[in-house]
Amino acid sequence: MLSLSVACTDGLQDDAPELSPTWESFRANPPVRWEAFRDTTYREPFAPYRYIVDGDIPLLDEEQLRAHYDAWLEQEFRLSGAGGSELAVRRALNADVIWPAAQRNSLTYCVSNAFGTNKAALVAALGRATAAWTARAAVGFRYVPAQDATCTAANTNVLFSVEPVTATYFASAFFPDAARAQRRLLVTPAAFTTTAGGRDLEGIMQHETGHILGFRHEHIFITCTGNSETTTDARQVTSYDVNSVMHYPQCRPSQTGGYRQSALDELGATMLYGAPRTTECLFNWAQATYPTLFTPAATTAVSGNYVFRYYSGTNAYLGIDVTDQNVYYLPAGGALQSQGPKSALLTAANCN
Ligand SMILES: [Zn+2]
Incomplete structure (x- = not known):
């Protein structure tokens, strides 16, 4: 799971010398022409009449839609077999668009x-969905009910507003580089x-x-019917994960499963934002409680299925396997020892 939107896109124009004239001929006779693409893309029936692509991704205006179309056309061209695979490497060198350290623990919102009458259910679902991310990475959302009476894109007392709309999707959101006017989580009555596809409101809010x-x-890395979404501005953080919370259920072979974070989602989120507060608290507690085993104090890393610390003084490891959520201790030259469920140790360490 977990790929990122990145700050800038690499246009195929950069590669035109080595790919033309095939690209030119492909573009001259595309599978879908721009005018048809534009005219068949869903628009929200309210100002500023944004285009909605790939189910829940809003684009502000025709200029952004054109950029989306151009990127899609480039992807179609690459998938046609004419392009090379080097683009994936170059994209990986772009900067990731994530929340800066100063902001990621205070992502404030109003509802x-x-x-x-739907508000109470939404507040509860958002609370569970955001807590699920906080349990998996060093991020924190904060609900500010005092702003609910004026909860619009004009409210600068919160980072984003959660607002009801009438549209054909369940919900739509934004990426971290969006301006305040675009930082709206829009939810339709159907989402409730x-x-x-096994969806529920909490899962939609997780997504x-x-x-x-x-x-x-997640499904941009496979062929999914009706999917025009491009990988041009994405970087894969972990391997492809059909069970990712970011994977449309209808794009899975099973066509169901809804939205819940997977083990790879947790690993990816931790790689990008750091380990969750509870994990750091647990490792710190272990260091303080067993100083002869875990020395000197170490920092948390991610490898394989493990979020762990390595202690050079004793050549030992202390880690959590995200696939079974158990804590493991690996002494120097010894065998891996399970210490039981993370949840039980969090309680013992007073880290909840
Ligand atoms: Zn989505």
């Missing part, structure tokens, strides 16, 4: 009173009742807050 943390759709 509009205009949700009416849908079971399509949308994943976008807010900078994560792209």
Whole structure:
């Protein structure tokens, strides 16, 4: 899982000398012409009438839609077999778009009173969804109910606003580099009742807050029917993960499964933002409690399925296997020893 939106895109024009004239002929006779692409893309029925691509990704205007179309056309060209694979490497050298350290623990939001009778359920679902990310990475969302009465894109007392809309999608969000006017998590009435693809409101909120943390759709790395989304501005953080919370259920072979964070989602989020507070607290507690085993004090790293610390003084490891959520101790020259579930140790270490 977990790929990122990145700050700038590498246009195929950069590669034109080695790829033309095939690219020129492909572009001259594209699988879908720009005008048809534009005219068939869904637009929100309210100002500023944004285009919605790939289900829940808003684009502000025709200029952004054109850039999306151009990137899609480049991808189609590459998939046609004419392009090289070097582009993936170059994209990996771009800067990641994630929240800066000073902000990532205080991602504030309000929930509009205009949700009416649906508001309580949404507040609860958002609370669980954001807590699920906080349990997996060093990020923190904070609900500010005092701003609910004026919860619009004009409210600068919060980082983003959660607002009701009427549209054909379930919800739409934004990436970390969006301006305040675009930092809106929009939710339709259908999101509260849908079971399509195993979805539920909490899962939809996990997915949308994943976008807010900078994560792209997982299924862009496979062919998915009707999917025009491009990998041009994405960087894969972990290997492809069909169970990722960022993977559309309808793009899985099973067509279901809804939205829940996977083990690879947790590894990817930790790689990008650092280990969650609870994990750091647990490792710090272990160091303080067993100083002869875990010395000198170490920093947390990620490798394989493990979020761990390596202690050079004793040549020992202390880690958490995210696939089974157990804590493991590996002494020098010894065998891997399970210390039991992370949840139980968090309680023992007073780290909840
Ligand atoms: Zn999405």
